[in-house]
Amino acid sequence: MLTSHPTLLIGPSDWDVDVMPREEFARRIDALWRAFPEAPCAIVYGNPAHHAELAYLTNLVPKLEAAVAILSRSGAHEVHLGGGPNMLGSAKPLTFITDIKPLRGGPAIGRRALEMKEGMPGTPLIIGDGYMPTAFHQGMDEAMGEEALNATAQVWTLMHRSSSHELNAMRESAFALNGAMTAITDAKKAGAGVTEAILAGEREANSRGAQDIRTLFSLDGGRTLQPFTTTLTTRVDPLQVYVAARRFNYWTEGFVALSDNRRPVIARARELLRQALAAIKPNVKTADVMALIYAGSRPYQMHPVTERAIISRLGLALEEPPHTNPGMSFEVGDIYSVRAGLTNGADEHAIVSAMARVREGGTDMLWTA
């Protein structure tokens, strides 16, 4: 889900070799070279808002300004970091790449890629360029004198296959998510106002090591969602909440609808979610499970927040397509966020969700509402 993007990423993001070993990144980069056998190098762009590809290949999540990794087929990888030479030290703990230099603009990146290409026949790859500032992109293109081969979509494909290390990171992320949801539920039960409850959840996720925690909530019984804009003492029931938690660069997310009373719309949404999760098996079409939720929504309608995003893949990117596209069918090892959102268009609304990993014969729950 799209949430309010913070101006600076604040939270523990250091590379943990025990969680994501060097061999994991070597495997990913090797897969890239196998997909592009003639490519001499790859330019990978990321900024604090959009960096899934960069994090996948280098573990680096830029906290302050953009970064470019130039991956070399020889293995002599480099990171070029924005923010000036004085920022380099802060990036060293974030990645296994030790050669970190200041980012000097698009032309310098283009020239460096040409140097790496020297004597090799193929074309440099470009990954994540859609998020580059235009002037940066143009400067890089001009310096290279040729258009780099766009490998972004190929990397997205590689990213879909979760390894055991990634699954462990997702479980840690789900642990933080679960802590947040439990704390919010407890705070609401104790009579907390809406932002007090949300902040209790954020604090608990922080205490469980979350590197980022983002929330949305509703003041109108779940009809609309909003980000935190300031503290609100209002106590609302039902309280519709969305929480996304990040740990070791991996995101998990969840929707809960909390109420002191039994509400048919919440019960219906939960039942739909249960049915959807039961239907998910390897090779089942994602469209079929979406159709199941659509068909079961009556007498309610689909909630506008989730009607176009019932099933999403989740991992290094939280926000919207293409990273979160569910694909044609469920695949073993993939992790999905499944959402059931209902509304009567007036005064009854609820969204609930689950994080599920597909395995042979069914799913394992990482988290469920």
Next chain:
Amino acid sequence: MNFQERLADIRARMRDEKVALLVGMHDGAHFIEKPNPVMVLSSFKSLGPAAALLAPDGAMTLVVTPHWDAERAAQCCPDARVVGVDDVAEGVLGEVEGRAAAGTAIATAGLRFLPYDIASHLTFALPGVRSADKLVFDAARAKTADEIASAREATRIAERGYEHLIAIARPGMSEDELAVELKWFMKTLGAEDNFLLLCAGPHNRAVQPSTGRKLETGDIILAEITPSYRGQLAQICRTVVLGKPSQQLSDKYELVVRAMDAGIKAAVPGVAMATVCRAINTVLEAEGYGEYCYPPHIRRRGHGLGFGSIRPGDVALDNITMLERDMVFMIHPNQYLPETGYLLCGEPVLLTEHGAEPLTQQKAALAAVAG
């Protein structure tokens, strides 16, 4: 000045420059150094990429992503027509393509800050549109009364955050832990966002984003505490020692405070921003630190405060912007000195007819906590 008066000024500028439709765009990745024309034109802080389309008669259309955030936008901007979409470029083109084809004079603001995917889509579909960055951001060079009130509240929150830092910082805590706790604490006070740079070491080269490094006795903690309140940032720059500070460190910190005071005194309406920078440099140069007054040691002595407009820009020798009443900006010497390393010292100021009024209650002073 209030928001409506600013908007009227922008519309007058549009008429003067024969702009029939102004399209301000932002990608939703809110960053302290990236101005946001959508916020300037509408006060709306979007979740995703968004655009504000303004006609000279005042008619406003907001194009927002994701589509489901349209209602929040409509509540924020009750006079605007709001369109919720999932692709801002398609949404904008849906609004303007017909008018562009009919020869309407369209200008854009914020295009150069957009990511390539969005910007290239728009420039291809709307060839020849001109930039209105100057038009929009010049009009927002001074803050509105609401923005000034928010800057005061953000400053209050920053000072409370700093008190909390002093209360909880201790050896063994990681930079990340301290930064996360401070961010959370300031959120409980109403800060919806925070540009909180925090790092520590015995001899810092600069202030940087926090890492997992554990604090140690003798560390100098640098904190640029920058909460946002209702979309308006304010910042305080502070330095804290874990343990007893040396006499040399105390003396050098007094020097940077003196340099800051000189900058604050020099900031009066009618002078160029460069004058403020020069006043700070003069104090440091007189003590033999001339070579440290330039890159790579220092790039600027302060800056504007967004998220809307970041005018009047950097406190730098090449900034010839003339200072005016109601401008809000940072004055921070933030100096690297070879004996002590980098020291943070800075206040947010509001320019009044009498000069620069620090928004803080307590001026920067070297602090020490038990090591």
